[in-house]
Amino acid sequence: MMDLGPVPWPPPPISTERLVLREPEARDRAAFIELYASPEVHTYLGGPRPRDELERVMPEVPGRRSGSFVVDLDGAMIGHLMLRRAMEHQCSAAVGQIDLGYLFLPRSWGLGHASAACAAALDWLESVLPGESVVLTTQTANVGSMRLAAKLGFVEVERFWAWDAEQWLGRRDPLSN
Numbered sequence: 001m002m003d004l005g006p007v008p009w010p011p012p013p014i015s016t017e018r019l020v021l022r023e024p025e026a027r028d029r030a031a032f033i034e035l036y037a038s039p040e041v042h043t044y045l046g047g048p049r050p051r052d053e054l055e056r057v058m059p060e061v062p063g064r065r066s067g068s069f070v071v072d073l074d075g076a077m078i079g080h081l082m083l084r085r086a087m088e089h090q091c092s093a094a095v096g097q098i099d100l101g102y103l104f105l106p107r108s109w110g111l112g113h114a115s116a117a118c119a120a121a122l123d124w125l126e127s128v129l130p131g132e133s134v135v136l137t138t139q140t141a142n143v144g145s146m147r148l149a150a151k152l153g154f155v156e157v158e159r160f161w162a163w164d165a166e167q168w169l170g171r172r173d174p175l176s177n
Contacts, residue, residue: 004084004125004128004129007067008128009067011124014120014124015120017116018113019071019073019116019120020071020072022069023068023070024063025061029061029062031076031077031078032054032062032080033054035079035080035103037051041106044141066084067083069082069083071117073108077105078107079102080102080103082101083098083101083121083125084098085098086098091158091160091162091169093169097171098125098129098134099134100118100135102117115152119152126174130174131174132174133173133174134172135154135169135170135172136169136172137167139163140159140168149168152172154170154171155170155173156168156169156170157169
């Protein structure tokens with residue numbers, strides 16, 4: 001994956017009714033470790049990473065790169081959202097496209113936070129890179145992510161087998177939002 005290219009980074013924080021999308025900060029390190037060590041979060045992502053390994057290798061300010069947003073609720077990180085250009089992918093239809101990825105802590109699931117954060121990020125992306133299509137990949141078994149993809153306007157492009165499971169690739173064209 002590669003960054004977004006000629007987009008000024010970081011942007012000012014993006015606010016929704018309940019959330020703020022902002023650049024990662026040092027205070028988010030513990031939440032990043034929790035996110036990447038969570039078995040629930042990584043059910044469809046190949047499993048969690050060992051917490052002790054994460055403690056050793058996680059930088060002081062994790063996720064600091066173009067297209068990387070912390071999803072903040074009431075001053076605390078509840079998720080990580082990434083927009084990046086897919087340079088390598090298990091599905092050739094994604095290569096060169098902007099890829100939307102997201103991870104949320106289980107305590108924030110089912111409350112509409114992923115939907116609100118992704119919609120805000122997609123709106124921001126349209127304002128800085130108008131006319132760009134966006135892709136999203138998820139396991140077909142991940143019912144929540146499949147539902148979110150449909151709600152955000154992603155349409156199936158292809159299904160493929162990777163990481164020992166059926167994967168779904170959807171695309172959201174600028175006119176479909």
